[in-house]
Amino acid sequence: MNTKKEELASLLEYMTEEQCETINDLIKVLSNGMPSKGDFMKLAFSTKDNGKIDSALPIDYVRSIQEIHPNFKPMHHAYSYVNSYGEMVNVSEKLIEKLVETFTK
Numbered sequence: 001m002n003t004k005k006e007e008l009a010s011l012l013e014y015m016t017e018e019q020c021e022t023i024n025d026l027i028k029v030l031s032n033g034m035p036s037k038g039d040f041m042k043l044a045f046s047t048k049d050n051g052k053i054d055s056a057l058p059i060d061y062v063r064s065i066q067e068i069h070p071n072f073k074p075m076h077h078a079y080s081y082v083n084s085y086g087e088m089v090n091v092s093e094k095l096i097e098k099l100v101e102t103f104t105k
Contacts, residue, residue: 022043044091054080
């Protein structure tokens, strides 16, 4: 019976270079001990778009959202200026979307 390490190593031969790079980057971030929102933002958004993402959220927005959704966590959200106007984005959701896109090619 193969160990998980052996199983993972055998899967690498079927992955593209982009997929291997993504897995490598993800492992580096998750093994960092205390990954930050910024670390996840770097994974979730392209290098080009990363300069247009602000980890800070307008506090008025956060308070308003928490009034109707008390479990709202700013850790998972950032402010994006990718489309020139500002909009709140869910970083965790964007990361999952990127992983799905990368591994379904």
